[in-house]
Amino acid sequence: MRDDRGANGVLPVGWRQDLQDKAQAWAAHLAQPGVPFAHSQLADGMTGCWRALGENIAQNSSITGAEQSYMSSPEHRANILNAQFNLFAVGVARADDGRVYVVQEFGQGC
Numbered sequence: 001m002r003d004d005r006g007a008n009g010v011l012p013v014g015w016r017q018d019l020q021d022k023a024q025a026w027a028a029h030l031a032q033p034g035v036p037f038a039h040s041q042l043a044d045g046m047t048g049c050w051r052a053l054g055e056n057i058a059q060n061s062s063i064t065g066a067e068q069s070y071m072s073s074p075e076h077r078a079n080i081l082n083a084q085f086n087l088f089a090v091g092v093a094r095a096d097d098g099r100v101y102v103v104q105e106f107g108q109g110c
Contacts, residue, residue, distance in 0.1 A: 013085060015087065016109070019107055022040070038057075039057060087108065
């Protein structure tokens with residue numbers, strides 16, 4: 001993701017623990033059998049003050065494939081290249097059937 005932002009003239013992002021916790025927890029949730037593939041409630045689990053939050057979710061056979069699908073999707077690409085977002089975290093979980101779930105969380109703190 002950092003390479004994607006840099007290649008498009010967008011500043012890199014920082015990291016924050018609550019974004020990381022949310023991304024990993026949601027990826028693990030999505031990887032459970034029978035769970036619908038859906039976005040989380042953006043504010044759930046977030047602490048402090050936020051000006052903006054965003055989320056990308058992907059299901060793929062690999063992390064690389066998920067990143068490629070993000071960049072091929074206008075909505076997901078827009079989150080990745082959104083200069084408003086200056087914080088980022090990613091969570092990854094593998095389901096029993098081998099599918100990989102990747103969750104990217106984006107934020108701009110107050």
